[in-house]
Amino acid sequence: IVLTQSPGTLSLSPGQRxxxxxxxxxxxxxxxxxxxxxxxxxxxxxLIYGASSRATGIPDxxxxxxxxxxxxxTISRLEPEDFAVYYCQxxxxxxxxxxxxxxxxxxxxxxx
Amino acid sequence: xxxxQESGPGLVKPSETLSLTCTVSGDSIKNNFWSWIRQSPEKGxxxxxxxxxxxxxxxxYNPSLKSRVTISVDTSKNQFSLKLSSVTAADTAVYYxxxxxxxxxxxxxxxxxxxxxxxxxxxxx
Numbered sequence: 468i469v470l471t472q473s474p475g476t477l478s479l480s481p482g483q484r485x486x487x488x489x490x491x492x493x494x495x496x497x498x499x500x501x502x503x504x505x506x507x508x509x510x511x512x513x514l515i516y517g518a519s520s521r522a523t524g525i526p527d528x529x530x531x532x533x534x535x536x537x538x539x540x541t542i543s544r545l546e547p548e549d550f551a552v553y554y555c556q557x558x559x560x561x562x563x564x565x566x567x568x569x570x571x572x573x574x575x576x577x578x579x
Numbered sequence: 580x581x582x583x584q585e586s587g588p589g590l591v592k593p594s595e596t597l598s599l600t601c602t603v604s605g606d607s608i609k610n611n612f613w614s615w616i617r618q619s620p621e622k623g624x625x626x627x628x629x630x631x632x633x634x635x636x637x638x639x640y641n642p643s644l645k646s647r648v649t650i651s652v653d654t655s656k657n658q659f660s661l662k663l664s665s666v667t668a669a670d671t672a673v674y675y676x677x678x679x680x681x682x683x684x685x686x687x688x689x690x691x692x693x694x695x696x697x698x699x700x701x702x703x704x
Binding site: 498499501503509510511512513515516517520522523554556558567568569570572573 | 614623624625626639641642675677680681686687688689690691692694695696697
């Protein structure tokens with residue numbers, strides 16, 4: 468399953484709303500879709516799992532939605548620390564099929 | 580607080596075997612899934628494979644790497660390891676280990692919730 472993220476780069480200002488897209492090449496279960504944030508020199512950080520559940524300690528300005536092949540990460544009001552690269556990931560588990568995890572290519576959220 | 584720490588050589592010669600270890604603290608290596616992921620500018624984030632030990636060991640590898648990858652676990656040291664054979668320059672990357680929160684009983688998945696800081700491995704003669 469290929470995950471395609473758009474846009475590649477998103478230029479916004481603090482206080483604005485960010486909408487990031489992740490499109491799968493075939494339908495995936497919402498159970499197996501996650502979002503991560505990565506800052507330079509750091510490991511990715513889990514934000515969202517199950518397409519819409521926030522991980523521990525993640526502020527409620529981050530929300531995830533979607534189903535089937537189209538998923539969205541929304542940051543309601545950008546804080547300075549939110550400018551980073553965001554990745555979606557699917558965990559391809561289904562009966563009778565070997566799991567295969569894939570990541571999107573990332574969306575860079577930069578300050579305008 | 581769960582912490583993961585990768586360790587191993589930062590430089591590996593072409594055709595040799597890359598060996599890394601991930602030491603887990605704050606959680607048991609048993610009855611959890613543990614993944615290796617790598618990241619390079621060319622390929623982005625790439626899942627290498629996972630291991631699960633509950634007395635018996637279950638593992639799955641990325642098909643694109645399967646012929647060269649071995650992931651193993653040492654429960655006595657609370658560590659799991661990665662071996663990647665016949666490396667080339669294309670295997671140069673930052674390698675991460677991560678806890679993989681898959682519930683084998685319910686089928687629920689809670690993401691890769693804890694990551695190591697990553698270790699850079701360069702393949703060069």
